[in-house]
Every structure is written in structure tokens, then in C-alpha cells.
Amino acid sequence: MSRISARGFAVASATAVTTVGAVVGVAQGGAAQPGNDAEATASDSTLLADLPVGQQAEVQTASLTQQADVQAIAADTTAKKSAEEAARKQAAKDAVAKQKAAKAAAQAAEEQAKAAKEAKERAETKAATARDSNRGDVGSFPQQSSYSVAEVQAIARQIVPSGQFQCFSNIVNHESTWNYQAVNPSSGAYGLVQALPAGKMASAGADWRTNPATQIKWGLNYMNERYGSPCDAWGYWQANGNY
Template identity: 70%
Template sequence: MSRISVRGFAVASATAVTAVGSVVGVASGSVAQNNDAEAAPAADATLLSDIPVGQQAQVQTASLAQQADAQAIAADASAKKVAEEAARKAAAETAIAKKADAEKAAKEAKERAELKEAASRSAARDASTFTVQSSYSIGQIQAMARQMVPSGQFQCFSNIVDHESSWNYHAVNASSGAYGLFQALPAGKYSSAGADWQTNPATQIKWGLNYMNGRYGSPCEAWSFWSVNHWY
């Protein structure tokens, strides 16, 4: 049991608090009740009544200060517990939100990759199925493109070709040497899609579609870039 020393008197804290409640009633103003079950004061403890009257107030003040300290410690512990719980809850909510965002991003990336792969497979397959001709009209070239480009992407694809070459697969830029439907520079880039790139618009279409998918993700994303920059 801790003790409070008041000018030479060793007073047990618990005994002092009991004495204050029973004799003075300063802390709460309540009247002490007799209780036969209370433990007797320790033999070496000094009762409040044994302390000179002039020093009793000091004992009472020390006892009340102890009670206030104990209450402050309890309040701090409670506040800390509430703060920790709030922090755990916020962290859990943040983790859930981040997981949802990551899953959404992964799903969108997968869909773009599938679209790109499907478009590439379609272009590779369809480019070789057209009958080779000595020349092609704009209508025939556009018909090829419609069969090779996903329907939801065709208008964007067409917009780019309209601006780059007006669907002329022999178009040449006099100043730069850019060639064909997509004004590839250097013109030899088309060869990655087929050796007949100079005479076969289907080969050029295959190359152009692969280029848009590879660099921008789709013809419509390529067109969005072109609309802002006037090149792609």
C-alpha cells in the first residue's frame, strides 16, 4: 500500500481516503455509512483523526489528487482505445477501396488486351483471304477494312485514314516520303505485315490496325490522340 507523508506522518492512501469520506465528506458530499464488513485500518496506519487539524486539509488534498490522477489515466486509456479502433476501421475501409480499384483496373486491362489480341488475329487472318487485284477502288478498300476492323472501332479507323490518305493506298507525301493509307514513315514499315504492301491495301490495313492497337490500344484511342495532335 502506498503512503502519503505529511510533515512526519505516514498515512496510508486508502485509509486517508476512507477517513476523508467518513469524517469530512469533501470529495462527494456524501454521508459515510457504517459497514461491519470493512477491513480495519492497518496497524501502522495513522487515521485522519490522529492528524493535527491544521494538517488534515493537506491529507484530503493529496487523496483527492490521487483520485483525479487515476481518473485521468483511465480517461486517457479509453480515448487511446477509441482512437486505435477508429484507425483500424479506416485502414480496413481504405484497403477494401484499393482492392476494388485494383480489380477494376485489372479487368479493364484484360479487356483491352483481349480486344487487341482479337483484332490482331482478325487482321492476320483476313488480310490473306482477299483476292489480289491489279488495282482497287476506294469502295473496295473500305469493304476490306470493314471485314478486318472490329465494327465498334471502324469509324475511328476510317477517320484516321480519311485524314491521312483519303483511302489512297498509293498516296505519297512529297516532302517526307510517307506512304500509303496510313502514311507510314518510312514506307518500309508496312513490310512487317506482308511483302506485297506496295500493291495490296489489305496488307496496309493489317499493318495500320496492328499499329493502332499496339501503340494506343485501339483505333478509337488512336483517333482520340490524332484529334488533339493531328498526328498519331
């Protein structure tokens, strides 16, 4: 190769390097630096003109190939960053979707548990109502010719709700000492709860004179309707000495 050819290729190499540097600078977001590089490029371009046409084409082809390589690298880097950003955004969307799904599942489970609890409470209330209804069924107690105090109390325990029995018992104990045939000689009050007038107990059954179950049913209804419960009636009795 001649001196001119060697010098031309050297100049071409310098030109290519300068051009590549400029392209890389742009790909990396930096501005190309004017000044010495531009002057060198202009000078090298002048020297390039000294080369034969065929060699000039070779040098220019090499320079363009290097530029294309740099541009391809820059494009690949940009594409990679775009793909990473898209993946990050998709991951964030997926996380939000999973969080919403988990929240919805938890809410559904809570609603199901609440519905199950309410259904259980309704069933228990229904069963308690049925028990209370059976408690008040006087016909479920076979009538006897006479009853002991223990027998009368046993009947009362089956009719009066367990949480109210002690209050009911306190009143009956003070009014009649559990004697279902007790009579107040001055007022005419009669029976376990000393109904006055005594005939009011007929609303619970025609056998009110001889059946303690009928008297207990009437007394329980009276306390519930007038005071709210046997315990409320007992509270009134304690404050006033009567009910």
C-alpha cells in the first residue's frame, strides 16, 4: 500500500472513530462536543479527498458500517429499557389486581360468616320460642286431685323461663308460700300469685281453682304484660311490697 493509501486509511479510521463517538454521545443522551473534534473531522474529510475514488468508497463504507453498529446498539438498549419498563408496569397492575381479589374474597367470606351466624341465631330463637310455647301449654301437665309444693315448683320450672324462675319463685313464695289454694280472707285474692279478683285467671283456663299449671301460666303472662318480666315484677315488689 502506498503512503497516500496508508495515510488515507488512517484518516478514515480517525473519521470513523470521531463519527462513532458522536453517535454514541447522542445514544447516551449527551450532546456532541463541537470544537476540536469538528475541526479534526473537517480536516480529515479534506485529507480523505486525496485518496483515490475506490479507496474513498471503502473508507466511507467502513465508517457507515460502524455508525450502523452504534445505532443498532443504541436502539437495542432503548428497546431493552422499554421492555423493562413495560414489565414493571405490568407487575404493578398484577399486584393491584391480586390485592383487589384478596380483598373481595375476604369480604365474601365475612359476609358468609355473618349470614351463617344470623341463620344460627334465627334457628336458636325459633327453638327457644317453641320451648316457651310448650312451657305455656297447660294441657301438657296431667291434672291431679292435689299437688305438693315440690310438684307445683316442678311444674313452674317447666313453664317459667330458667332465667326468670328465681324472681317468679320469690314473688310466689311471698304471696302464697307455693300454696295453689291459698285465699286472702280480707281481699279474696286467690292462688299462687294471689290474683285479684281471682276470676281473672279464667283467661288461662277454666280449671284455675284447682290446677297450679293454669295459675302459673296466668301469673307469668301477667308479670310479662304489666312489668316486662318476672324479675321486673320482683323489683317492683321489693320497692312497694306488692305487684
